Amino acid sequence: MSARIVVIGAGMAAHRLVDSLVTRAEDRLEITVLGDEARRPYDRVGLTRFFDGETAEDLTLPATIFADPRVTLHEDDPATAIDTGARTVTTASGTVHAYDHLVLATGSVAARPPVEGAELPGSFVYRALADVEDLRRHVQERAAALDRPVRGVVVGGGLLGLEAAGALRGMDAEATVLQSSDRLMSAQLDLPAGAVLRRLIEARGIAVRTEARTTALRPGPDGAVESVLLRDGDEVPADLVVLTVGVRPRDELARAAGLSCEERGGVRIDAACTTSDPRIHAIGEVAAFDGQCVGLVAPGYAMAEVVCDRILGGDATFDGYDLSTKLKLSGVDVASFGDAFATTPGALDVVYTDPVSGVHKKLVLSDDAKTLLGGMLVGDASAYGSLRPLVGGALGADPAVHLLPAGAGSAPTPELPDEAIVCSCSSVSAGTIRHAVREQGCTDAAEVTACTKAGATCGSCTVMVKSLVTGELAKLGKAVSTGLCEHFDLSRRQLFDAVHVSGLDTFSAVIERFGRGRGCDVCKPVLASILAVLVPEGHVLEGENATLQDTNDHVMANLQKDGTYSVVPRMPGGEVTPEGLITVGEVARDFGLYTKITGGQRVDMFGARLEQLPLIWQRLVDAGFESGHAYGKSLRTVKSCVGSAWCRYGVMDSTGMAVTLELRYRGLRAPHKFKLGVSGCARECAEARGKDAGIIATAQGWNLYVGGNGGATPRHAELLAEGLDDDTLIRTLDRYFMYYIRTADKLQRTAPWLEALDGGIDGLRAVILEDSLGLAADLDAAMARHVAGYRDEWAETLADPAKLARFRSFVNAPATPDPGLAHVPERGQIRPARPEERGSDSVLIAGTTLEVRR
Amino acid sequence: MTTTLTTPTLAPQLAANWERLCPLADLEVERGRAALLGDEQVALFLLPGGDVRAVDNHDPYSGANVISRGIVGSRGGRPTVASPMYKQVFDLRSGTCVDTRGKEVRRLRVWPVRTLEGDLYVLRGGAR
Numbered sequence: 016m017s018a019r020i021v022v023i024g025a026g027m028a029a030h031r032l033v034d035s036l037v038t039r040a041e042d043r044l045e046i047t048v049l050g051d052e053a054r055r056p057y058d059r060v061g062l063t064r065f066f067d068g069e070t071a072e073d074l075t076l077p078a079t080i081f082a083d084p085r086v087t088l089h090e091d092d093p094a095t096a097i098d099t100g101a102r103t104v105t106t107a108s109g110t111v112h113a114y115d116h117l118v119l120a121t122g123s124v125a126a127r128p129p130v131e132g133a134e135l136p137g138s139f140v141y142r143a144l145a146d147v148e149d150l151r152r153h154v155q156e157r158a159a160a161l162d163r164p165v166r167g168v169v170v171g172g173g174l175l176g177l178e179a180a181g182a183l184r185g186m187d188a189e190a191t192v193l194q195s196s197d198r199l200m201s202a203q204l205d206l207p208a209g210a211v212l213r214r215l216i217e218a219r220g221i222a223v224r225t226e227a228r229t230t231a232l233r234p235g236p237d238g239a240v241e242s243v244l245l246r247d248g249d250e251v252p253a254d255l256v257v258l259t260v261g262v263r264p265r266d267e268l269a270r271a272a273g274l275s276c277e278e279r280g281g282v283r284i285d286a287a288c289t290t291s292d293p294r295i296h297a298i299g300e301v302a303a304f305d306g307q308c309v310g311l312v313a314p315g316y317a318m319a320e321v322v323c324d325r326i327l328g329g330d331a332t333f334d335g336y337d338l339s340t341k342l343k344l345s346g347v348d349v350a351s352f353g354d355a356f357a358t359t360p361g362a363l364d365v366v367y368t369d370p371v372s373g374v375h376k377k378l379v380l381s382d383d384a385k386t387l388l389g390g391m392l393v394g395d396a397s398a399y400g401s402l403r404p405l406v407g408g409a410l411g412a413d414p415a416v417h418l419l420p421a422g423a424g425s426a427p428t429p430e431l432p433d434e435a436i437v438c439s440c441s442s443v444s445a446g447t448i449r450h451a452v453r454e455q456g457c458t459d460a461a462e463v464t465a466c467t468k469a470g471a472t473c474g475s476c477t478v479m480v481k482s483l484v485t486g487e488l489a490k491l492g493k494a495v496s497t498g499l500c501e502h503f504d505l506s507r508r509q510l511f512d513a514v515h516v517s518g519l520d521t522f523s524a525v526i527e528r529f530g531r532g533r534g535c536d537v538c539k540p541v542l543a544s545i546l547a548v549l550v551p552e553g554h555v556l557e558g559e560n561a562t563l564q565d566t567n568d569h570v571m572a573n574l575q576k577d578g579t580y581s582v583v584p585r586m587p588g589g590e591v592t593p594e595g596l597i598t599v600g601e602v603a604r605d606f607g608l609y610t611k612i613t614g615g616q617r618v619d620m621f622g623a624r625l626e627q628l629p630l631i632w633q634r635l636v637d638a639g640f641e642s643g644h645a646y647g648k649s650l651r652t653v654k655s656c657v658g659s660a661w662c663r664y665g666v667m668d669s670t671g672m673a674v675t676l677e678l679r680y681r682g683l684r685a686p687h688k689f690k691l692g693v694s695g696c697a698r699e700c701a702e703a704r705g706k707d708a709g710i711i712a713t714a715q716g717w718n719l720y721v722g723g724n725g726g727a728t729p730r731h732a733e734l735l736a737e738g739l740d741d742d743t744l745i746r747t748l749d750r751y752f753m754y755y756i757r758t759a760d761k762l763q764r765t766a767p768w769l770e771a772l773d774g775g776i777d778g779l780r781a782v783i784l785e786d787s788l789g790l791a792a793d794l795d796a797a798m799a800r801h802v803a804g805y806r807d808e809w810a811e812t813l814a815d816p817a818k819l820a821r822f823r824s825f826v827n828a829p830a831t832p833d834p835g836l837a838h839v840p841e842r843g844q845i846r847p848a849r850p851e852e853r854g855s856d857s858v859l860i861a862g863t864t865l866e867v868r869r
Numbered sequence: 870m871t872t873t874l875t876t877p878t879l880a881p882q883l884a885a886n887w888e889r890l891c892p893l894a895d896l897e898v899e900r901g902r903a904a905l906l907g908d909e910q911v912a913l914f915l916l917p918g919g920d921v922r923a924v925d926n927h928d929p930y931s932g933a934n935v936i937s938r939g940i941v942g943s944r945g946g947r948p949t950v951a952s953p954m955y956k957q958v959f960d961l962r963s964g965t966c967v968d969t970r971g972k973e974v975r976r977l978r979v980w981p982v983r984t985l986e987g988d989l990y991v992l993r994g995g996a997r
């Protein structure tokens with residue numbers, strides 16, 4: 016069979032229809048799509064993301080279907096007439112297209128209210144990309160011309176109006192929403208829910224006026240809109256107006272062609288989505304089923320599937336509308352689903368309201384309180400994803416538990432039945448998602464979305480999709496994705512290899528090649544660490560790398576609870592000269608720092624402010640100290656005991672070896688911090704077996720233990736090799752650490768790494784002592800490069816004025832201390848004031864004074 | 870959103886509501902800077918496309934003034950900053966916390982920003 020299909024309208028429903036046709040049809044088809052916008056079909060539901068920085072290009076729906084030879088898209092050439100007798104469509108350009116099947120997918124037009132001034136310059140509707148482009152341009156122009164924020168007024172307080180108001184706020188404009196009825200979102204919410212929503216919207220800096228009926232838009236001297244006049248006589252000043260008062264189905268072609276239409280608008284269709292002409296279907300917002308048109312995408316998609324099936328000879332039917340909606344305004348949670356207004360006879364409702372935290376939830380139940388009929392969720396819509404699929408089915412538990420705040424009580428997540436619809440935009444059931452994991456090999460939520468379209472449209476079901484996918488993978492005994500984060504699908508180990516092999520040396524280059532987006536607080540530090548190992552000659556804060564570091568690495572100090580930092584100079588092996596101690600004491604005294612001996616055998620000075628760090632370090636560097644890397648995922652300390660030099664039992668020079676090792680591995684970046692210990696005899700005073708590498712002297716030489724850990728999950732290090740001489744010990748340690756650095760997961764210390772390693776300690780021994788992988792030379796070379804490339808980060812920073820700029824406390828007041836700091840005395844030193852102590856007499860330091868009296 | 874003003878004569882008028890902070894050139898891409906406005910602190914961020922965003926420097930979860938020192942990144946296409954203290958992640962456009970680390974949602978105030986002749990201004994008092 017060969018069929019000529021003409022689709023009028025190139026919007027969302029049309030796109031879905033063509034997508035399904037080209038996917039399902041094996042026959043010869045000729046599909047012609049006529050659009051009156053000068054662009055490919057785009058995601059209208061996501062229109063507001065345009066103001067979040069997404070471009071028109073980003074919003075375009077997948078365009079591959081237009082590459083199919085069976086499909087022709089005529090952009091910017093609207094249909095102007097249908098001849099049902101000749102079965103042709105004529106377009107504005109005069110082209111005539113003959114059809115076997117005609118599909119109307121013309122959507123709706125945004126209505127302008129019938130009031131004076133509704134067409135004035137500066138008044139906008141909110142429907143198409145062209146509208147939001149115009150709106151943004153106008154706001155920018157007004158912002159440039161005014162010396163105050165632009166005032167925007169939105170007429171209409173429904174879903175669209177609130178989205179538009181959010182978009183105005185995103186452009187730094189003021190926003191006032193005028194709603195003619197007594198509450199926001201009156202089509203979805205009842206009065207109490209609307210009142211809670213109003214407070215949430217106002218908290219976002221959006222002004223709301225209810226019972227505000229617009230009677231005219233007034234022009235200013237330049238002819239553009241200047242104010243909105245209300246029926247009660249009030250005049251609201253406006254630099255621009257967005258009209259979101261409803262839509263009208265674009266049924267004019269159908270009417271002219273004599274198709275049966277609803278009085279209030281919309282082309283009548285039956286359950287087969289066929290109009291009064293059997294050759295003509297209608298789908299999407301223009302179609303009126305059961306006397307009603309609906310402005311949601313999900314029913315349009317469902318109709319598209321029905322029409323596709325019918326054209327291909329099937330007998331699918333459209334079963335009616337699901338009116339569930341969720342507001343996509345970031346930070347405001349609102350959802351309404353099923354029979355939210357309890358119109359079913361005998362329906363009961365259960366309501367939970369917490370006006371203080373702005374939460375209102377209502378569930379509508381059947382008269383026996385067993386079946387869920389619908390609900391409204393305001394302020395916390397986290398239950399939307401799990402409740403909506405249950406509509407029409409048994410709730411399975413006391414309804415109250417679904418309404419309590421997250422965390423309170425144990426809201427059961429009943430195992431969803433396979434037929435429950437999880438994604439209503441694309442009508443995807445729980446069973447389809449499970450099938451995608453089980454039979455189609457999808458291994459994460461993103462793949463399931465690509466494969467089933469669940470979650471691809473409004474996104475409100477993504478949490479539910481993800482939890483189904485995870486649950487299903489777990490049932491299959493499959494590991495859940497090891498990707499670092501949403502920006503990288505690679506694990507740390509894979510990424511290390513990828514960077515190593517590609518030779519790339521900047522974050523931008525790596526993410527462009529192996530990832531996506533701009534990175535985050537998870538992947539950026541991981542990459543900083545990888546680059547630091549692979550390119551040890553570069554300063555960790557060189558160029559773009561500086562932006563990868565969290566504040567500790569960025570300012571080379573440890574952040575404390577009040578926003579000040581601690582300073583830890585390196586004292587290799589725990590050794591420090593009297594002069595060194597005196598310098599440390601003087602610095603601590605002069606800057607008023609709290610001083611403490613750490614668990615790592617060195618001195619920590621707390622309470623240093625950002626702008627003080629270079630001053631403090633200048634004094635420390637001048638006295639011969641260097642960075643102790645207490646802030647880095649890198650070598651911390653090599654703990655030592657005093658050993659054979661002084662101790663009457665010591666058999667080898669444990670302190671000397673500890674100093675050698677600390678100087679060798681200082682500054683080496685790793686997946687997590689690592690520590691060593693060296694004891695001079697089996698009494699183990701350095702607690703070496705609690706460290707990532709523990710070295711214990713014996714009469715035969717050094718014994719090396721690896722994979723120890725203190726901390727949350729203590730583990731004693733295991734014996735790797737015995738009786739080593741100095742050089743063999745160092746070579747073995749070099750390979751052990753480099754192998755760990757290359758292969759461990761992010762934030763994995765050596766203890767869990769060793770436990771997960773193939774073959775455990777024997778496997779490790781084979782790799783680094785017997786060179787079973789042929790890696791040893793590579794590992795040795797990498798460590799040699801680190802040792803040669805080491806330079807003190809603090810000395811280099813002090814010598815570079817550009818790097819010092821980051822220590823300015825404020826960009827407009829470079830040396831002013833954070834006025835929010837407050838310290839109190841304790842045991843002769845300072846500590847941060849607790850909230851209840853602030854403002855009391857005991858507060859010593861509110862930023863500017865340094866002196867602490869004993 | 871940064872609006873570039875073209876009429877230099879507006880400068881004196883700007884002074885009424887807008888506070889000049891620093892040359893735009895003082896900001897580094899994707900590295901925050903704090904600015905002081907009387908008793909209040911603003912965290913400024915220059916994004917890769919040249920957009921400047923300003924939010925509270927005060928971290929509502931830890932109570933410390935540290936937001937300017939967090940890692941800048943993106944979540945699902947939105948520019949974000951992660952507090953360096955307890956790692957909550959905030960949307961730089963709306964100030965909303967998008968990863969609360971199990972805490973209740975709190976938000977940062979957003980401060981309107983504009984540039985004029987290479988200088989950066991914020992609206993006093995932030996967004997109302």
Ligand code: SRM
Pocket residue numbers: 573574575581583611612613614615616617619645651652654688690705706723724725726727728764
């Ligand atoms: C300062 C110090 C406590 C003290 O006053 O003695 C300390 C302080 C901190 N430790 Fe520690 N640890 C200190 C010795 C230790 C030790 C003892 C040791 O090194 O011999 C251990 C157990 C040994 C071990 O690491 O296995 C230790 C196990 C931890 C852990 C748990 C690690 C684990 O594998 O479970 C953490 C948490 C982490 O790193 O994720 C931690 C994290 C921290 C952090 C970074 C917590 C934080 O994020 O703020 C603290 C910041 C230090 C700062 O601001 O300067 N600290 N910490 C010690 C600094 C030693 C040094 O000179 O560098």
Ligand SMILES: Cc1cc2nc3c(=O)[nH]c(=O)nc-3n(C[C@H](O)[C@H](O)[C@H](O)COP(=O)(O)OP(=O)(O)OC[C@H]3O[C@@H](n4cnc5c(N)ncnc54)[C@H](O)[C@@H]3O)c2cc1C
Pocket residue numbers: 023024025026027028029049050051052059060061062063092093094095120121122123141142143175178265268298299300301309310311312313315341343473
């Ligand atoms: C800002 C915004 C947010 C929204 N948010 C949601 C949401 O969260 N959830 C939800 O379910 N829905 C939402 N919607 C509604 C959703 O976008 C629509 O329901 C959906 O796009 C309808 O699809 P459609 O194909 O019927 O119409 P449209 O997508 O409007 O497509 C119709 C197309 O036909 C073209 N056309 C009209 N007449 C002709 C002609 N004579 N010749 C050629 N072409 C013609 C039009 O120009 C248009 O391109 C939102 C809408 C907007 C504007």
Ligand code: SF4
Pocket residue numbers: 656657658659662663664665666694695696697698699700701
């Ligand atoms: S380990 Fe024991 S023997 Fe060795 S030095 Fe320390 S105390 Fe002395």
Ligand code: FES
Pocket residue numbers: 437438439440441469470471472473474475476477
């Ligand atoms: S419900 Fe909208 S994308 Fe799934």
